[in-house]
Structure formats: structure tokens, C-alpha cells
Amino acid sequence: MAIEIKVPRLAESISEAVLVEWLKPDGGRVGVDEPVATLETDKAAVEIAAADSGILRHARRPGETVHVGDVIARVEAAPAGEPEAPAARGGDNGGPAERAGEPLPAGRPQVADAERVLSPAVRRLVDEHGLDPARIAATGKGGRLLKEDVLLHLERAGRPEATSGAAAVAPGPASEAAEAPAPPAPAARPPSPATPTDEDERVVPMSRIRLRIAERLVRAQHTAAILTTFNEIDMSAVLELRARFRESFEQRHGVRLGFMSFFTRACVLGLEEIPELNAEIRGTDIVYRRHVHLGVAVGAERGLVVPVVRHADGLGFAEIEREIARLAAKAHAGTLTLDELSGGTFTLSNGGVYGSLLSTPILNPPQSGILGMHKIEKRPIAVDDQVVIRPMMYVAVSYDHRIVDGEQAVTFLVRVKERLEDPERMLFEV
Amino acid sequence: MAEPRFDLVVIGSGPGGYVAALRAGQLGLATACVEKYPTLGGTCLNVGCIPSKALLDSSEHFAFARTQAAAHGIRAEVSLDLAAMMKRKDGVVRDLTRGVEGLFRKQKVTHVQGVARITAPGRVEVEGPEGRRALEAQRILVATGSKPVALPGIAFDGRRIVHSTDALSLPEVPRRLVVVGAGAIGLELGSVWRRLGSAVTVIEVMDRIVPGMDRASGDSLRRALEKQGLRFVFGASASAARVEGDQVHVTVSAGETTREEVCDVLLVAVGRRPYTDGLGARELGIAMDERGRLEVNEKFETSVPGVFAIGDVIRGPMLAHKAEEEGIAAVETMAGLPGHVHYEAIPNVVYTWPEFASVGLSEEEARAQGREIAIGSFPFIANGRARAMGEREGQVRILADAKTDRILGAHIVGPRASDLIAELALAIEFGASAEDVARAVHAHPTLPEAVKEAALAVAGRALHI
Numbered sequence: 076m077a078i079e080i081k082v083p084r085l086a087e088s089i090s091e092a093v094l095v096e097w098l099k100p101d102g103g104r105v106g107v108d109e110p111v112a113t114l115e116t117d118k119a120a121v122e123i124a125a126a127d128s129g130i131l132r133h134a135r136r137p138g139e140t141v142h143v144g145d146v147i148a149r150v151e152a153a154p155a156g157e158p159e160a161p162a163a164r165g166g167d168n169g170g171p172a173e174r175a176g177e178p179l180p181a182g183r184p185q186v187a188d189a190e191r192v193l194s195p196a197v198r199r200l201v202d203e204h205g206l207d208p209a210r211i212a213a214t215g216k217g218g219r220l221l222k223e224d225v226l227l228h229l230e231r232a233g234r235p236e237a238t239s240g241a242a243a244v245a246p247g248p249a250s251e252a253a254e255a256p257a258p259p260a261p262a263a264r265p266p267s268p269a270t271p272t273d274e275d276e277r278v279v280p281m282s283r284i285r286l287r288i289a290e291r292l293v294r295a296q297h298t299a300a301i302l303t304t305f306n307e308i309d310m311s312a313v314l315e316l317r318a319r320f321r322e323s324f325e326q327r328h329g330v331r332l333g334f335m336s337f338f339t340r341a342c343v344l345g346l347e348e349i350p351e352l353n354a355e356i357r358g359t360d361i362v363y364r365r366h367v368h369l370g371v372a373v374g375a376e377r378g379l380v381v382p383v384v385r386h387a388d389g390l391g392f393a394e395i396e397r398e399i400a401r402l403a404a405k406a407h408a409g410t411l412t413l414d415e416l417s418g419g420t421f422t423l424s425n426g427g428v429y430g431s432l433l434s435t436p437i438l439n440p441p442q443s444g445i446l447g448m449h450k451i452e453k454r455p456i457a458v459d460d461q462v463v464i465r466p467m468m469y470v471a472v473s474y475d476h477r478i479v480d481g482e483q484a485v486t487f488l489v490r491v492k493e494r495l496e497d498p499e500r501m502l503f504e505v
Numbered sequence: 506m507a508e509p510r511f512d513l514v515v516i517g518s519g520p521g522g523y524v525a526a527l528r529a530g531q532l533g534l535a536t537a538c539v540e541k542y543p544t545l546g547g548t549c550l551n552v553g554c555i556p557s558k559a560l561l562d563s564s565e566h567f568a569f570a571r572t573q574a575a576a577h578g579i580r581a582e583v584s585l586d587l588a589a590m591m592k593r594k595d596g597v598v599r600d601l602t603r604g605v606e607g608l609f610r611k612q613k614v615t616h617v618q619g620v621a622r623i624t625a626p627g628r629v630e631v632e633g634p635e636g637r638r639a640l641e642a643q644r645i646l647v648a649t650g651s652k653p654v655a656l657p658g659i660a661f662d663g664r665r666i667v668h669s670t671d672a673l674s675l676p677e678v679p680r681r682l683v684v685v686g687a688g689a690i691g692l693e694l695g696s697v698w699r700r701l702g703s704a705v706t707v708i709e710v711m712d713r714i715v716p717g718m719d720r721a722s723g724d725s726l727r728r729a730l731e732k733q734g735l736r737f738v739f740g741a742s743a744s745a746a747r748v749e750g751d752q753v754h755v756t757v758s759a760g761e762t763t764r765e766e767v768c769d770v771l772l773v774a775v776g777r778r779p780y781t782d783g784l785g786a787r788e789l790g791i792a793m794d795e796r797g798r799l800e801v802n803e804k805f806e807t808s809v810p811g812v813f814a815i816g817d818v819i820r821g822p823m824l825a826h827k828a829e830e831e832g833i834a835a836v837e838t839m840a841g842l843p844g845h846v847h848y849e850a851i852p853n854v855v856y857t858w859p860e861f862a863s864v865g866l867s868e869e870e871a872r873a874q875g876r877e878i879a880i881g882s883f884p885f886i887a888n889g890r891a892r893a894m895g896e897r898e899g900q901v902r903i904l905a906d907a908k909t910d911r912i913l914g915a916h917i918v919g920p921r922a923s924d925l926i927a928e929l930a931l932a933i934e935f936g937a938s939a940e941d942v943a944r945a946v947h948a949h950p951t952l953p954e955a956v957k958e959a960a961l962a963v964a965g966r967a968l969h970i
Contacts, residue, residue, distance in 0.1 A: 197941075214936075216935050219936075221911070222940060
């Protein structure tokens with residue numbers, strides 16, 4: 076009896092993913108819990124493991140979009156007499172003996188590459204642009220590739236084709252292409268741009284995560300009424316406290332005392348006072364949150380990710396620092412889970428680590444607020460009518476003016492400022 | 506006598522009902538099909554699609570022999586034998602209805618003659634020539650179809666004031682025929698009698714023929730029909746009619762003005778209504794909409810569990826092939842299979858000459874949906890085969906999404922449009938782009954080349970014009 080490998084429920088609000096690559100070949104042997112495929116969602120790459128050991132039968136191909144609950148593969152019981160060694164065949168697609176007599180996986184009709192028939196327009200586009208059809212997400216009947224699928228693929232890769240114009244000079248399709256399209260690329264290699272580009276340009280298709288970041292940022296700009304308010308914070312007190320307790324904190328808690336814990340606490344207290352900044356618009360309702368799940372923007376290799384410190388309102392300094400350190404390490408390793416990436420209610424973004432003096436952060440929809448931290452710089456300021464030099468930081472809060480009033484956003488930022496300039500306030504929550 | 510219990514009782518043996526019964530038999534369901542008329546096939550086979558096409562084909566031959574044969578170098582004395590033409594039509598109907606009986610035997614469908622009434626869920630009483638019997642059924646499928654609608658104040662008399670059924674068997678060619686309604690039925694029957702010699706006037710309340718179909722194509726069909734001598738009066742309706750001797754005096758109202766039109770036969774073809782008379786649907790509490798159609802869910806089940814309905818008695822176009830697909834989908838769903846009807850890809854044909862066939866969105870519908878469309882059009886006058894046939898009327902119009910090139914609709918006025926549309930219905934069914942059709946090889950010289958050229962024209966690169 077074959078065991079189905081289905082797309083698991085990845086996280087709230089995530090219903091689809093792209094099957095990036097097979098880690099185990101069709102017909103190969105897999106062991107229990109052995110990763111067989113990589114799925115990439117808008118937020119992270121996830122490995123899917125086999126629930127049982129046996130022979131893996133792919134049901135979907137790399138590049139396809141899959142949905143939660145879709146069967147991507149089946150694991151069939153290994154033929155009797157053969158050892159259930161999970162290692163074995165690597166790239167080998169299974170010997171003929173193993174193949175013989177075994178039924179193809181049922182379900183969604185999938186034709187073998189050699190007999191995969193492309194429609195004439197798809198064939199022309201694929202030939203013209205040197206594309207691997209196996210790597211294009213197909214939406215047609217029975218998993219067929221439509222012309223619009225290829226056009227979308229090209230558009231995403233930054234090579235849109237004019238529907239009517241370009242066709243006029245297109246060469247006719249090579250007839251052999253129908254019978255034997257190029258075999259699919261074995262791994263997740265980005266399709267190579269076939270159209271010769273100018274020496275000055277380098278065309279690289281956007282990764283799905285990058286695409287999604289782009290989409291989300293533009294969506295935020297389109298839907299929310301984003302406004303930003305600024306303030307500056309004298310960081311003397313925080314720096315002083317930090318210097319005083321740095322060693323003992325690290326010894327006691329095993330984690331560095333950074334600025335993030337101060338800012339997190341200050342934000343949590345500010346959000347309790349201004350709950351609109353921790354709320355979201357859902358249809359015509361405003362949804363207020365009992366807790367603060369604080370997104371912390373981390374620049375990782377594959378793009379900016381925003382892991383979430385859950386229930387930040389219930390955490391102490393040490394717990395906050397530990398959690399942020401843990402999430403940052405996972406972000407850099409690319410192993411964040413979808414749950415760790417979703418459900419944030421407010422975001423902290425520290426552009427200061429890159430040296431930014433001032434910026435207007437952009438909302439992370441559907442959140443209604445984000446606080447931008449910047450670099451600490453010694454500047455002359457006036458204190459009691461005296462010019463003094465103080466370590467200063469500009470801070471910015473961007474907010475969705477649809478549910479947050481200007482006064483509320485300004486008040487929030489003033490509260491954050493007061494608490495950081497006078498951290499004892501946080502002790503007494505005043 | 507103990508009646509056998511059926512898995513499915515189908516009420517009505519039109520194309521929806523009999524096909525559903527056949528599919529049910531194929532799937533191994535114990536099936537009965539109740540039909541009130543002695544012959545199977547319903548409106549379509551007996552008094553609709555089939556006899557009208559038999560007459561359309563016969564009258565086309567007659568018109569060809571009279572008006573076009575000479576151009577082909579054929580000289581002949583042509584005269585009409587209406588009785589023989591009607592006899593041939595009846596023969597075609599007889600053969601096909603008997604064919605359905607044979608198919609029922611093959612799939613072991615029990616044919617029950619009589620008028621069915623659903624007395625309770627799972628129970629159908631049939632009043633037949635051999636008395637009354639009650640059928641027990643796990644499920645009931647209502648496929649009772651539709652009946653012609655009469656105009657208020659104009660009663661059918663079956664001789665001078667007739668509906669489509671009577672117009673298929675007029676005993677002689679009326680000198681003057683007035684048709685009310687420029688839909689498919691009015692145009693087809695108007696064409697039959699025009700070709701056989703009647704002076705035909707078509708009265709339509711809207712401002713165009715075949716309202717609801719692609720306007721530009723409809724207009725081109727109107728011009729072709731006018732050339733054949735059909736006369737159209739738009740924005741008008743028949744408000745009264747009286748028979749005086751052998752003549753019908755029709756009161757034609759257009760806005761405030763009325764005038765009288767005199768004819769030998771008045772054909773009222775203003776539409777059909779769902780037929781549920783005596784079915785017991787109302788008594789059973791089956792939900793109906795304001796037009797008397799049974800309401801069904803996506804499984805074609807009515808508000809009464811176990812009672813299903815398909816075809817003309819439910820929402821959607823009143824087309825035989827739509828009813829067939831629904832019947833198949835309904836039965837497959839009952840059998841636990843994934844039945845589905847793709848309503849966007851249902852072709853619709855007007856069997857005039859030239860024919861008018863369409864599938865998918867009309868230009869007006871596409872624009873109303875706010876879609877950016879690209880239209881490719883190719884006239885038959887530029888198609889080699891059409892010219893060889895002596896056909897010059899009409900064109901193929903293909904509507905595609907301007908961005909994705911996906912075909913959204915196709916509208917063909919021209920020779921054999923009814924056959925040509927199949928290619929484009931298949932294209933829409935498979936989400937094909939216009940380029941896909943343009944790049945498929947089409948035999949030369951054939952009418953389908955016009956389809957290919959129209960597909961090329963979507964991208965502005967038709968070759969033969």
C-alpha cells in the first residue's frame with residue numbers, strides 16, 4: 076500500500092508553495108523521516124520528509140505550485156526481499172528491475188518528460204526563450220502548461236514578451252521539440268537567460284521570496300495610509316545601564332545584553348497604551364490583540380526576513396535577548412519555520428546596524444505599525460540650555476493612518492523615548 | 506404487484522433525460538426513464554432540434570437547386586413536394602427515436618410510458634396507457650424540459666396561430682408568414698418557410714436578432730438573412746391576433762403606434778418556459794425561482810433531498826447539449842464520480858444559412874467584465890474553400906485576452922459554423938491561446954482555415970487578407 080506524501084499545513088495564511096527540488100529521485104529508496112523534497116513558500120524554504128520507508132514515486136514536478144493537502148509523492152512498500160536501505164541510489168533513477176511491473180502513481184495525470192506534449196504557442200515560447208518547461212508552473216487542465224503560464228514566467232523573470240508584436244517575427248517551432256523537449260534540470264538551478272543581453276546588464280530571475288517581498292511592500296503602499304512620525308532618543312541611560320550590567324547579564328543568562336530588549340520592552344509598554352498600533356484592519360473591523368507578537372526584521376542572505384518573538388509582552392529582558400538571538404541565528408542559517416515567520420502584530424526594524432541615520436520604515440501588512448531604529452551618533456544637543464554631547468538615535472514610527480491617529484502615533488513614540496531615556500520607568504511600568 | 510425498486514428514476518426522455526438514463530445504466534444503476542409521449546427523445550428528437558434540422562437541410566437543398574445550382578452549371582426544373590419533404594423528416598425522427606429505444610435496451614434502462622408525478626421523495630406515480638403504477642426510487646432526476654410560451658392575448662390554434670412544434674408540419678407553404686421572435690427558433694423556422702416560398706416578416710421586441718449573442722456577428726447574420734428576403738421589424742411586438750377566414754390579422758405595436766399585419770400563418774417563437782405541470786414539484790415544496798425554474802445546487806440536487814433536476818427546467822441556456830452534459834454530471838456525481846459541467850465552454854448555434862455558432866464570451870460580455878480583449882476576424886470571402894462552395898457570407902471572430910492571449914470567445918457566421926465551432930469550444934475547454942490555434946496545422950483547402958486565420962488575426966498577422 077502506498078503512503079501519500081502531502082503538502083503539510085505550513086502556517087496560517089500560507090496555502091501554496093513551490094516544489095523547488097526533489098532531494099530524492101523518482102523510484103529511489105527513502106527511509107522514515109528522510110527529507111525528500113524542498114518546498115519554498117513566500118516566507119521560507121521547508122523540507123518535506125517521508126513518513127514511511129519505501130520507494131519514492133514523484134507525483135509532481137519541480138517548479139510546480141502545490142497547495143496544502145496536495146499529494147506530491149507516494150512511498151510504495153519496497154518489493155519483498157530487498158533491503159530497506161535508505162541510502163543507496165542517489166542520482167540513479169532506480170534500475171529497470173525495480174521499475175518493472177510497478178504501477179505509476181495514480182492521481183493527477185503526469186506524463187513522462189519524453190512524451191510531454193506542449194501546445195504550439197508554448198512550444199514556440201519555450202524554444203524562443205530557451206526555457207525548461209518542467210520549471211514553469213502549469214495551471215492548465217490536467218497539469219498542462221498554458222501560454223499564459225509561460226508569459227507569466229517570462230514577466231516574472233523580467234523578460235515580458237509582447238503578445239502580438241513579437242510573434243510576428245518569431246521563427247516557426249522546431250518540430251522535434253514536440254517529441255523531445257529538453258530534460259528537466261536536475262536541481263534548483265535558475266533558468267539561464269537565453270536572450271542575449273547587453274554587456275552592461277545581468278538578468279537574474281527574482282527568487283520567490285524576493286518576489287513576495289516585492290509584492291507585499293507594494294501592497295502595503297497601496298492599501299494602507301502610511302505616515303511616519305520621528306523623534307530622537309538620548310541613549311545615555313541605556314548605554315550606561317548596559318555597560319554596568321553587560322558582564323553579569325551575560326554570565327547569568329548566557330546571552331549578550333543588546334539594545335533590542337530595551338526597545339522591545341519600551342514598545343510593549345507603549346503598545347499597551349496605544350493598542351491601535353498593535354491592531355489590524357480586517358474587512359470593516361478593527362481587530363485588537365491581547366498580546367504583542369513582535370516581528371524583528373533581520374537581513375538574511377535570501378532577503379529580509381521578519382521572525383516573530385511570540386508573546387513579547389510576557390517576556391523579560393533575558394528571555395527577549397535569548398529569543399532574538401535564536402531567531403537571528405536561524406534566519407542566517409535559513410532554517411526559520413513558517414510558524415516563526417508569521418503572526419507578528421508589530422515590527423521592530425533596526426536600520427542602525429547598517430549605519431542608517433534616518434529612514435521611513437514600511438508597514439508589514441496587515442500590521443498597523445513599525446518602529447525603525449537607527450544608528451547611535453554623538454551629537455551636540457541642548458540640555459538645560461547647555462550644549463552637551465550625547466549619544467543620540469533618531470527613531471521613526473510608520474503607522475496606518477486608517478486606524479491610528481497622528482496623536483496616538485506621536486504619543487507612542489514619545490512614550491518609547493521617555494522610557495529609553497529613563498529606563499527605571501520600565502521597572503515600574505510608568 | 507410488487508414494483509422493483511430503482512436506484513434512479515429519470516422523468517423525461519429528452520436529450521437531458523435519456524442521456525442521463527444511459528449514463529446511469531452504464532454505471533450499473535438500476536434505472537427507469539418515464540416519458541409521457543409514446544416515443545422517446547423529448548422535444549429535441551420529436552418536435553425540436555432534429556425535425557427542424559431535417560427541414561432546414563431539405564429546404565436548403567431546395568433553395569440551392571432553385572437559386573444557386575445554375576451558377577454551378579447545373580440546370581434543372583425544380584418543384585417542391587412538401588408532403589415528401591415532411592415524410593422524410595418524420596422518417597428521420599422515427600429512426601432516431603427508435604434508436605434511443607435500442608440504446609435503452611442496451612444499457613438496461615426500463616422505459617415507462619406515462620405521466621409522472623412525484624408524490625413523495627423516492628416515490629413516482631405514473632399514469633400511463635396501461636393504468637397507474639408507482640415506482641420506488643432511491644433518487645429521482647427531473648428532466649421534463651420546457652414548452653413554448655404563448656403571448657398574452659394570442660392563443661395558439663394549431664393551424665393559423667402556431668408554435669414551433671406546429672410550424673414543423675404545416676400542411677402547405679404559407680404565402681405570408683409572420684414570425685414573432687428573432688431568436689434561434691424564429692430565425693430557423695422563418696428560414697425554412699422563406700426558402701420554400703413564404704414571404705416572411707420577423708417581429709422582434711429588441712433592436713437586433715439573436716439578442717444575447719455577439720452583436721457584430723448577429724448584425725452580419727441579419728444582413729445575410731435580409732438578402733435572402735427575410736424582413737425584420739425591430740422594437741416591435743405582437744399585441745393581438747385574430748383569425749378571419751384563412752387569414753390572421755396581427756396587431757403589431759411599436760411604442761405608441763400600432764398597425765396591422767395580415768398573414769396566413771402566425772408563428773409565435775418568443776421563448777420557452779420550464780415545464781413542471783403535474784409534476785408535483787410545488788406540492789412537494791421544491792424551491793423554484795421567479796421564472797418557475799427548479800433551483801438546484803452544484804450537484805443538481807433540488808431543495809428536496811433525493812430529487813435532482815437538469816436541463817431546461819433549471820437555470821442556464823435551454824440547449825440540448827447543455828442538458829446532456831448536466832445529465833451526465835448529475836448521474837456521475839450520484840455515483841460518487843467527479844461530475845462537472847464547464848458552462849463557459851457551451852457552444853450555441855443558430856442553424857440558419859449562413860449558420861451562426863458561438864462559444865464563450867461575446868464582445869459585449871467581455872467588455873462589460875472590464876476585460877482587455879484582442880479581436881481577430883477573418884471573412885469567408887477570403888477563404889478558398891468557401892469560395893469554391895460559392896459561399897461569401899460571414900466571418901470568424903475570435904476574442905482573446907489582450908495580455909495572456911487566452912481565447913475567451915468565438916463567434917462564427919458562415920457555412921458550417923455549427924461544425925467549425927467545435928474546434929474553438931475544445932480550445933476554450935483546454936485554456937488554449939489564439940496562438941495555439943493559429944499554430945495548429947489546418948488542412949487546405951478547408952473552412953477551418955478561416956478559424957486559423959482569425960486566430961492569426963488576433964495578433965494582427967492574418968496571412969490571406
